[in-house]
Amino acid sequence: MTAAFTAAANGAEVLLVEESDMVGGTTAWSGGHVWIPCNPHQKAIGVVDPPEQGLRYIMSLSRGLIDENLIRSYIANGSEAVSYLDEQAGTVFYAVRDFADYHPGHPGGLPGGGRTIECSPFSFLELGP
Structure with a gap:
């Protein structure tokens, strides 16, 4: 969806096709969270998250299997x-x-949170008919 939005915002004609009989695919079942180290919203809750700390965390979990x-x-x-x-x-x-x-x-783990972001709830009526 993000790629489709970005392409459309830059002038491309975009068509989204849903294979499932319900809109959203696996996203419809997700909690709606996104995990982004060093995100721009951490400061608002007093979280300091240097890039090297997020890198250290991911690398510690990857067991050397990730680039x-x-x-x-x-x-x-x-x-x-x-x-x-x-x-x-x-x-x-x-x-x-x-x-x-x-x-x-x-x-590199962050026990107090801040790397996980989510969107405020909104009315599905905003999506149109």
Whole structure:
């Protein structure tokens, strides 16, 4: 959905097709959370999250099976993506206080929360008929 929105916002003609008989696919069942280290909403809840801390956390969980450069890119660009959606798509993300990383005891883990963001609830009527 984010890729489709971004493409449309940049002038592309976009068609979203849903395979399921219900809109949303697996997203319809998710909790709606997004895990983004160093996100722009952490400051509002007093969280300081240096990029190296998020990197250390992910790498400690990966057991060496993930490309560190991909994680560095995710951390470096995740915050920008959140800001873009907030500004261009009208999302209203906020950092979830006290929603700890799944393994806060791992190196770089954040036990007090802040890396998980979610959107404020909205009326489905806003989506149209």
